[in-house]
Amino acid sequence: MSVQTTDYTVSEIRSPAAFLANRVFIYGALVFWSFVCLFPIYWTITTSFKSAVDVTQGHLIPFVDFTPDWKGWRSLGLSPDSISQTSTVRDEFLKRFMNSVITSVGASGLAIIIGSLAAYGLTRYRYHFAWFKNEDISFFFLSQLILPPVVLALPFLVLYREVALLDTRIGLVLLYTLMVLPIVIWIMRDQFNSIPVELEEAALVDGLSIWGAFFRIVMPIALPGMVAAFILAMVLCWNEYFFAALLTSTDAKTIPVMVASQTGSQGINWWSMAALATAAIAPLAIIGIALERYLIMGMTAGSVK
Amino acid sequence: MADQTSTANAWPANSTAADLIPPGRKRLGWALLAAATLVLLAAIVMQILYKTEVDTVGFDTWRPVVYAYVLWGVALGAWQVLTRGEDGQRALFLLPALLFTIAMVIFPTLFGFYIALTDWNLSSFAGRRFNGLDNFWQMLADPYYRNALVNMVLYVLAVLVEYVIAFGLALLLNAQIKARKFFRVVFLLPLMLSPVAVSWMVGKSLMEYRFGPAATLARHLGWDNPAFFSDPITARISIMMLDAWTFIPFMMIMLLAGLQAMSREVLEAARVDGATAWQTFWQVTFPLMLPVSVTAVILRIIFKLKLADIIITLTSGGPGGATDSVSSFIYREYRDRSNVGYGTMLAMAYLVIIVVFVTWLLKFASRFVRNVN
Numbered sequence: 001m002s003v004q005t006t007d008y009t010v011s012e013i014r015s016p017a018a019f020l021a022n023r024v025f026i027y028g029a030l031v032f033w034s035f036v037c038l039f040p041i042y043w044t045i046t047t048s049f050k051s052a053v054d055v056t057q058g059h060l061i062p063f064v065d066f067t068p069d070w071k072g073w074r075s076l077g078l079s080p081d082s083i084s085q086t087s088t089v090r091d092e093f094l095k096r097f098m099n100s101v102i103t104s105v106g107a108s109g110l111a112i113i114i115g116s117l118a119a120y121g122l123t124r125y126r127y128h129f130a131w132f133k134n135e136d137i138s139f140f141f142l143s144q145l146i147l148p149p150v151v152l153a154l155p156f157l158v159l160y161r162e163v164a165l166l167d168t169r170i171g172l173v174l175l176y177t178l179m180v181l182p183i184v185i186w187i188m189r190d191q192f193n194s195i196p197v198e199l200e201e202a203a204l205v206d207g208l209s210i211w212g213a214f215f216r217i218v219m220p221i222a223l224p225g226m227v228a229a230f231i232l233a234m235v236l237c238w239n240e241y242f243f244a245a246l247l248t249s250t251d252a253k254t255i256p257v258m259v260a261s262q263t264g265s266q267g268i269n270w271w272s273m274a275a276l277a278t279a280a281i282a283p284l285a286i287i288g289i290a291l292e293r294y295l296i297m298g299m300t301a302g303s304v305k
Numbered sequence: 306m307a308d309q310t311s312t313a314n315a316w317p318a319n320s321t322a323a324d325l326i327p328p329g330r331k332r333l334g335w336a337l338l339a340a341a342t343l344v345l346l347a348a349i350v351m352q353i354l355y356k357t358e359v360d361t362v363g364f365d366t367w368r369p370v371v372y373a374y375v376l377w378g379v380a381l382g383a384w385q386v387l388t389r390g391e392d393g394q395r396a397l398f399l400l401p402a403l404l405f406t407i408a409m410v411i412f413p414t415l416f417g418f419y420i421a422l423t424d425w426n427l428s429s430f431a432g433r434r435f436n437g438l439d440n441f442w443q444m445l446a447d448p449y450y451r452n453a454l455v456n457m458v459l460y461v462l463a464v465l466v467e468y469v470i471a472f473g474l475a476l477l478l479n480a481q482i483k484a485r486k487f488f489r490v491v492f493l494l495p496l497m498l499s500p501v502a503v504s505w506m507v508g509k510s511l512m513e514y515r516f517g518p519a520a521t522l523a524r525h526l527g528w529d530n531p532a533f534f535s536d537p538i539t540a541r542i543s544i545m546m547l548d549a550w551t552f553i554p555f556m557m558i559m560l561l562a563g564l565q566a567m568s569r570e571v572l573e574a575a576r577v578d579g580a581t582a583w584q585t586f587w588q589v590t591f592p593l594m595l596p597v598s599v600t601a602v603i604l605r606i607i608f609k610l611k612l613a614d615i616i617i618t619l620t621s622g623g624p625g626g627a628t629d630s631v632s633s634f635i636y637r638e639y640r641d642r643s644n645v646g647y648g649t650m651l652a653m654a655y656l657v658i659i660v661v662f663v664t665w666l667l668k669f670a671s672r673f674v675r676n677v678n
């Protein structure tokens with residue numbers, strides 16, 4: 001779903017004064033909401049460079065109000081002067097960061113693979129499992145979206161202990177895959193529906209098997225949709241806190257769990273919290289800005305017919 | 306399960322493929338499936354015997370059973386292909402996701418219903434003890450759980466306010482403006498941020514009582530005592546605002562896509578007929594946007610029903626349980642009191658409530674949308 005520009009508001013407005021008022025209102029509102037969206041992020045980033053005095057006096061603008069200092073980043077071991085030294089906090093942080101990367105990429109990847117296959121099957125073939133038809137199977141997958149994490153959390157806690165998956169990255173990957181699978185299937189079904197069946201029919205006539213047609217013909221066309229689903233799944237997995245907080249303790253803790261535990265113990269150590277929060281949100285903020293097109297594509301899949 | 310997979314195929318000329326499979330291949334398929342099923346059953350039986358100490362041969366954990374299940378899944382796929390040819394290959398598309406979801410959802414949920422009927426505290430030595438419906442009666446008498454449910458109703462109602470704001474933003478982005486892409490990226494940004502980080506960034510620092518900028522601003526605006534999380538009403542509103550901040554972009558993007566998919570001719574016609582912008586919105590845009598709006602609101606409500614992260618990290622349900630959502634309440638029931646049995650009963654009751662509510666919502670919404678169009 002591409003997003004085009006529209007231009008119908010201008011033609012409705014006749015007098016110059018009304019036009020001006022209209023413009024002022026629109027841009028005023030836009031700037032106001034941009035401020036609402038950006039200020040917390042700005043505040044967090046600048047706070048990571050503030051000392052205690054700057055925080056308590058409410059200084060806002062670097063170089064004018066206060067002199068930036070690497071304070072927050074030094075406490076994480078990530079500032080220029082401490083990056084070469086050994087730092088237990090940095091090791092801890094990098095370990096959590098890698099856990100987050102592995103679990104979110106792993107889960108999104110796994111969900112894309114099995115989700116795309118299922119979505120393809122559901123859009124192209126008629127299945128009949130016992131008394132379940134295609135619609136029932138689709139509903140079964142999508143209904144998982146309603147399932148709140150609390151329902152699964154405690155049984156999984158017990159089951160994971162039994163199968164020795166508690167506090168492992170694999171355990172989290174499996175759960176996150178389950179969590180994003182309905183969304184992936186939703187997006188990919190929409191994608192495959194938009195690809196004409198004639199393409200595969202031609203491929204089959206040319207002697208490809210159905211799996212060959214899927215990999216050689218359909219997949220390349222559906223790739224943008226896969227990227228969209230992957231990014232959306234990434235966002236959800238990276239930010240997931242509930243399961244991670246319950247099911248991990250030392251080895252597999254992810255970034256959100258680390259952030260949450262720091263807020264409790266350190267209290268008012270603002271600069272290091274700010275640095276940690278910045279580091280936690282930076283990867284996704286960058287991905288979000290760079291791949292915004294795909295994100296929007298993923299979120300609007302199937303909602304507009 | 307999954308043994309009668311007959312596919313009425315969409316394409317001609319290969320419906321006879323199953324008949325062409327040599328019997329040897331079919332036998333191989335059946336043998337494979339039988340062997341894998343035997344391995345799986347043997348693993349389960351052996352493990353049960355070992356755990357109940359009837360037998361001394363077995364593994365410390367149940368993990369080998371998981372491997373056996375994976376192996377069985379592979380064998381099931383091979384059996385499909387070997388015995389049913391092309392139809393089997395088609396079933397293979399669906400099987401991984403199906404086996405995965407069934408293993409990850411059905412089994413734990415059934416297990417959950419069993420745990421819910423037990424008295425089980427992980428921190429006590431007594432272990433698991435079946436106690437029938439005791440947890441259920443305890444739940445009915447629990448004022449905190451009722452309070453959490455009432456809070457969920459309030460939180461869900463807040464979606465309507467979020468919807469109004471999101472619609473406004475979508476209209477803004479759909480107006481003829483410069484730098485549309487920039488504004489869209491900026492408006493989308495809060496959605497990318499982890500709720501846990503946001504609860505620190507906004508809740509614990511921006512809204513900090515002494516020197517958070519939001520508190521300072523509130524003092525300038527004439528609120529003497531800007532404590533965002535100390536009395537129940539303000540604390541609830543603060544939580545709603547924080548959650549709204551992260552999730553408004555989600556609805557906004559869906560509504561924006563709806564606005565852009567709207568046919569231009571209708572709006573043109575309204576303008577030609579002399580409708581004002583206000584009339585055009587209420588008579589044309591809003592009714593046309595209703596299906597997209599309903600989808601966006603329902604999806605948002607589904608996400609809202611899972612609300613927990615912000616509350617857990619920011620207020621821990623305080624003051625006095627005033628901000629608790631059901632999820633955060635159950636989380637603390639486990640974290641603070643290790644009360645697995647009772648916590649699971651609460652979760653299962655919540656699941657039943659949610660399923661009933663969402664089913665009703667979908668029914669209601671579909672009727673509502675049809676009536677308008």
